[in-house]
Amino acid sequence: MKIDISKLSYSYNGKKDVFRNVSFSMHAGEIISIIGPNGIGKTTLLNCIMKLITPTSGEIWIEGKDMMSMSYQEVAQAISFVPQSIIPSFDYSVLEYVVTGCAPRLGVFERPKEKHYALAKDAIEQMEITHLIHKPYTKLSGGELQLVSIARAITQQAKIILMDEPTSHLDYGNQIKVLRLIKKMVNKGYGIILTTHNPDHALLLQGKVAAFDRNGDFHFGECNQILNEDLLHLIYGIPLHLLRDEEVNRVVCVAPNL
Amino acid sequence: MKNNAYRQHFILLSILLIAFFFFSLSNGRYSNNPMDVVGVVWNKLIGKPQDNSVMETIIFHIRLPRITASILVGAMLSLSGAVYQGVFRNPLVSPDLLGVSAGASVGAAASILLGYGMLERQMLAFSGGLLAVWITTRIPKAFKNNSNMMLVLSGIIVGGFLCSLLGIMKFIAEEQTELSSIVFWQMGSMSNISKNELISISPVFILCSIALILLSWRINILSFGEIESKTLGINIKRIRGIVIICASLLTASAVSISGTIGWIGLIIPHLGRLTVGTDHTKLLPITLLMGSLFMLVIDTAARALTSVEIPLSILTGLIGAPIYGYLLFKQKANIL
Numbered sequence: 001m002k003i004d005i006s007k008l009s010y011s012y013n014g015k016k017d018v019f020r021n022v023s024f025s026m027h028a029g030e031i032i033s034i035i036g037p038n039g040i041g042k043t044t045l046l047n048c049i050m051k052l053i054t055p056t057s058g059e060i061w062i063e064g065k066d067m068m069s070m071s072y073q074e075v076a077q078a079i080s081f082v083p084q085s086i087i088p089s090f091d092y093s094v095l096e097y098v099v100t101g102c103a104p105r106l107g108v109f110e111r112p113k114e115k116h117y118a119l120a121k122d123a124i125e126q127m128e129i130t131h132l133i134h135k136p137y138t139k140l141s142g143g144e145l146q147l148v149s150i151a152r153a154i155t156q157q158a159k160i161i162l163m164d165e166p167t168s169h170l171d172y173g174n175q176i177k178v179l180r181l182i183k184k185m186v187n188k189g190y191g192i193i194l195t196t197h198n199p200d201h202a203l204l205l206q207g208k209v210a211a212f213d214r215n216g217d218f219h220f221g222e223c224n225q226i227l228n229e230d231l232l233h234l235i236y237g238i239p240l241h242l243l244r245d246e247e248v249n250r251v252v253c254v255a256p257n258l
Numbered sequence: 259m260k261n262n263a264y265r266q267h268f269i270l271l272s273i274l275l276i277a278f279f280f281f282s283l284s285n286g287r288y289s290n291n292p293m294d295v296v297g298v299v300w301n302k303l304i305g306k307p308q309d310n311s312v313m314e315t316i317i318f319h320i321r322l323p324r325i326t327a328s329i330l331v332g333a334m335l336s337l338s339g340a341v342y343q344g345v346f347r348n349p350l351v352s353p354d355l356l357g358v359s360a361g362a363s364v365g366a367a368a369s370i371l372l373g374y375g376m377l378e379r380q381m382l383a384f385s386g387g388l389l390a391v392w393i394t395t396r397i398p399k400a401f402k403n404n405s406n407m408m409l410v411l412s413g414i415i416v417g418g419f420l421c422s423l424l425g426i427m428k429f430i431a432e433e434q435t436e437l438s439s440i441v442f443w444q445m446g447s448m449s450n451i452s453k454n455e456l457i458s459i460s461p462v463f464i465l466c467s468i469a470l471i472l473l474s475w476r477i478n479i480l481s482f483g484e485i486e487s488k489t490l491g492i493n494i495k496r497i498r499g500i501v502i503i504c505a506s507l508l509t510a511s512a513v514s515i516s517g518t519i520g521w522i523g524l525i526i527p528h529l530g531r532l533t534v535g536t537d538h539t540k541l542l543p544i545t546l547l548m549g550s551l552f553m554l555v556i557d558t559a560a561r562a563l564t565s566v567e568i569p570l571s572i573l574t575g576l577i578g579a580p581i582y583g584y585l586l587f588k589q590k591a592n593i594l
Contacts, residue, residue, distance in 0.1 A: 050489055076491025083489075089347035089481050090536035100479050104491035109472040111539060156490070 001028040001063060001078065001159035001191060003049070008058030010044055017216065018044050022058070024210060024220045028159040028191040031182070033202035033223070035195075036212030036235060042195040043084070045210075046162050049193065050081045076104035080156035082149045084164040091136035094148055098124055101155030116155075123154035127181070142169035146178065154185075161185070163194040167201065179204055199232060199240065200253040211235055224251075264540045267533055271547040275329070278551060282325050282558040287565065288316050324561070325554060327451040327515060330463055332522060332553025333546045334512040338505035339523030340530060340545040341470055344481045344538055345501055346395075348406045352524035353509040356409075357416035359520075361390025362513035364420050367427045367440045376455055380514040387510030390416055391502065404484075445569030446519035448557045459511040466504040467546065473501060474538040481538075519553075519570045521578030526552055528585045 002025065009020040018041035026032055034042045048055045051067055060067040062078050080101070099112045099120040106112065112120075124133055127147040132140065137148055146169060153161050166182070167175040179201060186192055186207070193210075196202065202209050202223055209227050211219040213234035219226055232240040232253070241254050284295040294310070298317055301308050308314045339352045346356075353359050365386025369379040397412035398404050424444075431437040470477075476497050479487050487494045509523070530545035556577070560568045 052485060052488055071491075072488055072493055073491035076489060081489035083485065086486065087483070089483065090344070090349070090531070092478070092536050096478070096535075096537050100482070100490060103476075103479055106475075108476065108497070111475045 002026070002061075003079075003160060003191075004059075004061040005049070006059045006061070008045070008048060008055050008060065010041065010048060010053070010055050019212060019216060019218065022210075022218050024208075026160075026191055026193065026208070029186065029189050030191050031186045031205050031207030032193045032210050033196055033205055033207065034193065034210045034212075035197075035199055035202055037214055037237070038197075040212040040214075040216065042212065043164050046081075046164050046193065046195060050079060050162055051075045052081075073104050076156065076158065078158055079160045079162060080153040080158040082146075082153050082161065082163040082166055084168055085142070086145060086149055088138040088145075091138045093134050094124065094129070094132045094137050094140075094151075095120055095134065097137050097148060098152045098155055101152040101157075104156060104158075119157070120151070120155045123151040124148075126154060127151045143171065143174045146170060146174075150178075150181070159189070160191040160193070163192065165195050165197065167196060167198070175201075176204075199227070199235075202227060203242075203251055203253055264534050264544070267544060268547070271544065271551060275547060275551045275554070278554055278558075279325060279329075282328075282554055283317060283321055285558065285562050286316070286321060287562070288312075323451055323453050323456060324448045324557065326456055327448045328554045328557040329550040330456065330459065331448070331512045331516045331519065332526075332549040332551070333467070334463055334508040334549075335519065335523040336526035336530075336549025336552070337467060337470060337542060337546045338508040338512075340527035340538070340541055341477060341501060341505040342523075343527050344477045344541075345498060345505075346406075346409055347481045347483060348409060349528065350406065350410055351413065352521075353505075354518075354520050354523065355413040355417070357390035357394045357413050357420060358387040358506055358509045359513055359518045360417045360420035360424070362387035362510045363444060363518050364390075364423050364427070365510075366443065366514055366517075367424055367431075370436055370440055370443070371427055371431060376452075377458070380458065380511065383514035384507065384510040387513065388503070388506050390420060391506050395502075442569075443517040444571075446517040446571040446574075447560075447567065447569060448516055449561070449567055451515050455515045459515055462507050462511045466508050469504050470501065470508075471542050473497065474542045477501060477538040477542075478536075481536075516570070519574055521574040521582065522549060522553060525578050525582045525585065528582070532585065532588065 004025045006023050008022040009017060011017045022045065034045065036042050044053070047053045049060060051072065062070065067075060095117070099117055102112050102116040102119065121133070124130055127150060129144060129147050129151065132144060137145065140148065146166060166178055170178060182192055182194065183205060206223050208221065209223045211231060213219065213231070214237055219231060229240060229242055239256055241256060242251050243254060245252050280292060280295065284292040294313065295317060298308060298310065298313055302318065335353060342351050342353065342356060343349050362383040365382035366379050369382045394412050394416045397415065398408040401408060428437055428440055431440055476492065479490055479492055480494070480498055480501065484494060526549045527545050530541050530548055534540045534544050556570060556573050560570055560573055
């Protein structure tokens with residue numbers, strides 16, 4: 001599975017550009033962390049790749065097919081989406097919710113069968129939330145809901161998963177847990193594109209970084225090659241430090257003393 | 259909700275409905291012994307001449323069409339209510355609130371004023387209902403505000419306007435004939451429904467109910483909202499369009515034969531959700547049965563309790579409003 005994005009731009013009503021001239025490629029088994037200041041268009045870019053909105057110009061190719069010529073169903077078979085937050089409507093049980101991930105592979109009048117429920121249960125198990133399986137998803141905490149949402153993306157069996165700020169509603173422990181889980185999924189062969197406000201998450205995940213700086217310019221490359229203090233300053237407008245810590249054996253991103 | 263529990267509820271409701279069907283068939287101002295009724299029905303089935311022809315007429319020409327109408331109308335209104343609540347992901351909407359009933363009423367009243375027959379009345383009620391729900395769902399889009407509250411407010415706007423249109427029609431209607439039939443019809447009644455009317459709405463009932471039940475799992479996904487539906491690969495415009503049209507056709511056909519009957523499309527889906535949960539594959543069949551049973555009980559009470567007919571909307575309001583209050587109290591955590 002391969003996604004190619006070429007010269008993508010998006011602007012509201014053709015006036016102000018949200019982002020412009022974004023190009024990159026990704027394969028299944030890779031991870032891309034999208035970082036950038038507030039309001040620069042990280043979520044908008046994800047929405048374009050999910051076909052939720054139409055880019056103003058540029059192209060997105062999935063396995064060599066132009067996304068604009070694909071139906072929602074075809075896109076959903078290739079890419080699944082974990083939104084920043086889900087707003088529950090009615091009190092479906094976690095299992096009933098997760099099994100809807102099978103929808104792109106079912107006919108219009110078809111309903112999930114035993115094997116689809118088995119897939120859903122398996123995904124719920126992978127997220128280690130089996131104890132919640134019959135609980136109404138309206139009664140879950142933000143962190144639990146995030147895991148349920150990822151379980152549904154796994155049930156969807158798409159090779160590429162987009163995650164919009166998967167750690168934003170989580171406490172620090174759960175943030176790290178989710179990042180570990182994402183890393184594990186990448187090792188299993190999923191391609192994951194996620195947005196994050198924490199550059200240290202990109203360092204933890206390694207892989208590739210897609211960065212918008214404050215001028216709206218787009219930078220793309222291997223995390224350990226392009227993510228340096230200069231780029232961080234360009235992105236966040238404050239001096240940030242990259243230090244190699246021997247104890248945790250990695251480069252960490254820290255802010256200077258206030 | 260386990261499948262077994264759902265099956266039990268389904269069977270229990272079916273048995274209740276059949277039992278009440280015979281109870282209703284054998285009760286009325288000309289009350290009959292249930293055993294005699296079974297005898298008359300049996301004779302009819304095997305083609306034997308009847309010993310009691312008065313009773314035959316009452317059962318087959320008066321009560322049976324009326325009971326069938328109650329069952330159909332109850333099923334149609336509550337099924338469409340459940341579907342609207344799911345698609346608009348809003349437990350506060352109902353055919354009344356979306357303006358479908360009011361739109362259908364305006365269409366039907368116009369046909370009474372124009373002196374049209376039954377077929378035209380149905381067509382006008384259909385068009386009125388569909389037009390109303392279309393406008394109601396457009397207003398939040400025009401305001402770029404897709405909240406639950408906006409949809410409810412939009413329904414109030416459309417409903418209020420249509421009520422005034424209906425008022426104008428009542429004002430210019432001829433008092434003795436047209437006005438009384440509009441007013442009577444507005445309060446809801448099963449008393450003047452002919453076999454032909456039943457035959458003409460049955461295809462709508464059968465086709466739309468089947469379509470909705472076949473699509474019920476997709477309605478689960480629609481109830482997650484537009485973005486989630488798209489990311490799950492649903493062609494939202496097409497599926498939601500089909501579902502809304504089916505639900506509106508059901509409401510409009512019910513209104514076109516029985517007049518407006520409030521509350522049922524709002525409370526029965528809530529009752530269904532309390533019984534089998536939110537999964538529409540289970541909720542829709544249960545709601546359909548519950549609605550039929552509820553309407554049949556109400557209409558039997560309306561015709562058999564007192565010597566004069568009680569308009570249905572009065573009874574559904576008297577019973578429905580407190581029930582709805584109770585249901586909201588029980589579900590308070592899940593609203594808004």
